[in-house]
Amino acid sequence: MARVLPDQLHAFCVEAMRKAGMRERDTRTTADVLVTTDTWGITTHGTKSLRQYLTRVRAGGLSPLAVPEVVREGPSWAVVDGHDAIAMVSSCAGMELAVRKAAAAGVAYVGVKNSCHFGAAGYYAMIAARHDMIGLAMSNADPNMVVPGGKGKIVGNNPFAYAVPAGAERPLMLDIALSAVAAGKIHAATTLGKRTIPENWLVDADGLPTSDPDMYPLRACLVPMAGHKGYGLALLVEVLAAVLSGAGVTREVKSWMLDDPSKPTFHGAAFLAVDVGALMPIGEFKARMDRMIREVRGAPKAKGSERIYLPGEMEWERRDEALRCGMELPPDVIASLVGLAEDWGLDARWVQ
Amino acid sequence: MARVLPDQLHAFCVEAMRKAGMRERDTRTTADVLVTTDTWGITTHGTKSLRQYLTRVRAGGLSPLAVPEVVREGPSWAVVDGHDAIAMVSSCAGMELAVRKAAAAGVAYVGVKNSCHFGAAGYYAMIAARHDMIGLAMSNADPNMVVPGGKGKIVGNNPFAYAVPAGAERPLMLDIALSAVAAGKIHAATTLGKRTIPENWLVDADGLPTSDPDMYPLRACLVPMAGHKGYGLALLVEVLAAVLSGAGVTREVKSWMLDDPSKPTFHGAAFLAVDVGALMPIGEFKARMDRMIREVRGAPKAKGSERIYLPGEMEWERRDEALRCGMELPPDVIASLVGLAEDWGLDARWVQ
Numbered sequence: 284m285a286r287v288l289p290d291q292l293h294a295f296c297v298e299a300m301r302k303a304g305m306r307e308r309d310t311r312t313t314a315d316v317l318v319t320t321d322t323w324g325i326t327t328h329g330t331k332s333l334r335q336y337l338t339r340v341r342a343g344g345l346s347p348l349a350v351p352e353v354v355r356e357g358p359s360w361a362v363v364d365g366h367d368a369i370a371m372v373s374s375c376a377g378m379e380l381a382v383r384k385a386a387a388a389g390v391a392y393v394g395v396k397n398s399c400h401f402g403a404a405g406y407y408a409m410i411a412a413r414h415d416m417i418g419l420a421m422s423n424a425d426p427n428m429v430v431p432g433g434k435g436k437i438v439g440n441n442p443f444a445y446a447v448p449a450g451a452e453r454p455l456m457l458d459i460a461l462s463a464v465a466a467g468k469i470h471a472a473t474t475l476g477k478r479t480i481p482e483n484w485l486v487d488a489d490g491l492p493t494s495d496p497d498m499y500p501l502r503a504c505l506v507p508m509a510g511h512k513g514y515g516l517a518l519l520v521e522v523l524a525a526v527l528s529g530a531g532v533t534r535e536v537k538s539w540m541l542d543d544p545s546k547p548t549f550h551g552a553a554f555l556a557v558d559v560g561a562l563m564p565i566g567e568f569k570a571r572m573d574r575m576i577r578e579v580r581g582a583p584k585a586k587g588s589e590r591i592y593l594p595g596e597m598e599w600e601r602r603d604e605a606l607r608c609g610m611e612l613p614p615d616v617i618a619s620l621v622g623l624a625e626d627w628g629l630d631a632r633w634v635q
Numbered sequence: 636m637a638r639v640l641p642d643q644l645h646a647f648c649v650e651a652m653r654k655a656g657m658r659e660r661d662t663r664t665t666a667d668v669l670v671t672t673d674t675w676g677i678t679t680h681g682t683k684s685l686r687q688y689l690t691r692v693r694a695g696g697l698s699p700l701a702v703p704e705v706v707r708e709g710p711s712w713a714v715v716d717g718h719d720a721i722a723m724v725s726s727c728a729g730m731e732l733a734v735r736k737a738a739a740a741g742v743a744y745v746g747v748k749n750s751c752h753f754g755a756a757g758y759y760a761m762i763a764a765r766h767d768m769i770g771l772a773m774s775n776a777d778p779n780m781v782v783p784g785g786k787g788k789i790v791g792n793n794p795f796a797y798a799v800p801a802g803a804e805r806p807l808m809l810d811i812a813l814s815a816v817a818a819g820k821i822h823a824a825t826t827l828g829k830r831t832i833p834e835n836w837l838v839d840a841d842g843l844p845t846s847d848p849d850m851y852p853l854r855a856c857l858v859p860m861a862g863h864k865g866y867g868l869a870l871l872v873e874v875l876a877a878v879l880s881g882a883g884v885t886r887e888v889k890s891w892m893l894d895d896p897s898k899p900t901f902h903g904a905a906f907l908a909v910d911v912g913a914l915m916p917i918g919e920f921k922a923r924m925d926r927m928i929r930e931v932r933g934a935p936k937a938k939g940s941e942r943i944y945l946p947g948e949m950e951w952e953r954r955d956e957a958l959r960c961g962m963e964l965p966p967d968v969i970a971s972l973v974g975l976a977e978d979w980g981l982d983a984r985w986v987q
Binding site for chain 1: 707714739741769785789799807809838860861865873885907924935937
């Protein structure tokens with residue numbers, strides 16, 4: 284398999300988006316989000332998705348020239364209408380606005396409506412961390428998860444991320460979905476030919492636990508992480524990202540992959556920023572972060588374990604490696620990039 | 636078992652705190668928190684704890700007359716020094732301040748240092764909800780939980796709660812600890828004579844999963860809910876409640892039950908409020924909440940399930956019942972109240 288350089292991949296994505304009629308600045312913003320996500324090793328949420336986003340652009344469900352607009356605002360908050368821009372554009376705009384508001388007020392919330400699938404939430408949280416702020420980013424999703432006592436798809440496994448700046452240490456960053464496992468893990472089990480998965484990953488059509496990965500996605504659905512806890516947290520994300528922003532809520536949100544690409548998906552997103560330096564001298568905060576990080580990393584290891592990772596640490600190491608010597612993209616990502624090239628008349632020989 | 640009326644229990648707690656030298660207002664605030672928690676059925680975090688809090692008051696680790704003080708503040712944030720007041724007093728002050736700040740700015744964060752065990756986080760979140768605001772409340776704790784790859788107690792199973800106002804429906808409220816299960820569930824298994832518990836509740840001294848409930852707490856420790864996800868969320872709470880507020884972090888926090896009662900515990904807490912009405916007409920928000928709540932409640936039920944509960948719904952129903960016809964307190968709570976009466980020369984015959 285060829286190793287792909289991040290810059291090469293970035294240029295390819297920019298070119299595809301140019302052909303789809305997006306503004307130069309927006310193509311770069313979107314490519315930054317998707318390629319960075321790949322360098323973190325989160326290839327389920329990186330450039331693999333661009334083909335489908337641009338299919339939605341071509342069909343009219345996403346708007347290539349839309350400019351996200353602030354529709355209401357106050358000292359420490361704003362609501363942005365994404366106008367069905369590709370969600371990387373409206374989400375970066377949302378967190379950048381939260382950062383500006385927090386710089387003035389200390390803490391800020393920005394809700395975005397008329398968004399779409401925004402990829403890896405962690406990228407937006409990291410925008411805040413690069414400004415020495417604590418960042419939180421979250422989005423709702425079309426329902427794909429059961430809730431305790433129910434059956435079928437009731438709420439989304441809403442993505443949630445945070446990032447916190449540190450000093451000599453690298454930022455903490457956690458980027459999770461609120462299901463017990465991501466759909467990708469179940470597809471991976473199927474691809475590897477596994478006949479069984481743990482009983483707490485899926486429920487069947489009766490809402491009862493199943494260990495058969497082949498039931499997914501047609502006859503089974505995801506379960507919330509930690510049962511009622513993940514269910515409750517998914518509803519909190521639904522409130523902050525959608526009920527409060529004016530976006531679609533639960534069933535009003537459409538699948539960016541499966542539903543009509545000529546229609547909007549009505550996703551909502553939320554971005555919070557806390558300007559650490561307003562509350563505490565930034566050097567003191569960073570020293571306190573470094574101390575906590577080192578204490579956790581230095582704790583005794585479990586039998587058979589060589590290392591304790593801090594949230595984000597695996598991503599930073601994968602990115603170092605990707606920037607140094609390129610990355611090996613998995614076959615599903617390559618297939619999607621080849622399809623993207625076909626769709627928009629680009630040369631994909633470099634990736635094959 | 637006698638049924639205890641909430642008012643009776645409240646008066647008893649107030650009287651004990653009076654004898655311990657607390658101000659009249661603070662005794663009522665604290666009794667409100669603890670008795671309300673009992674009426675929700677969360678008797679592990681209600682009046683059962685008061686005996687130990689007042690033991691710490693008598694020994695000097697908690698200060699009966701301390702007045703929480705705002706030490707730094709901005710348009711949408713503040714840091715409060717609890718001065719080792721009983722944590723119900725500093726936590727209510729913290730959330731009330733967050734509500735006032737949010738009323739002016741839209742969104743607010745208040746961090747509290749020199750706090751202690753604050754009981755049920757949901758009570759504080761509900762202060763915001765009663766003001767038609769979204770409330771988040773959280774605290775760190777002395778380490779009692781392992782992290783992936785480690786062994787022993789590394790971080791606290793930090794409590795986290797939120798509350799969101801609704802219209803005709805009652806508020807959403809989630810109050811959780813970030814471990815897979817609360818310590819109370821393991822004690823309950825032991826008390827019931829169970830020989831095994833699920834393998835994902837505890838790890839042994841080597842950091843490996845164990846299904847033996849008797850290992851806890853001396854030779855086993857709690858695991859984070861959903862593995863790396865709960866671990867990451869526990870660190871987020873540690874950052875917001877402690878690193879940012881100036882409180883003790885991880886090992887700097889002492890056990891309110893087991894450590895020297897003459898010394899402070901250095902807990903930190905954080906309270907966030909979002910003034911919904913600033914962002915969206917409050918009636919519109921509440922109608923949107925009601926719609927989401929009814930959609931989730933009305934979803935198809937799993938085989939064998941009669942009902943889907945919204946977060947908080949069990950608590951509201953238990954409270955209705957408690958206010959109507961009193962509540963049956965479990966033996967461990969009664970024993971603690973009897974002990975409290977002995978400690979402070981009160982009559983406990985009514986509870987026995």
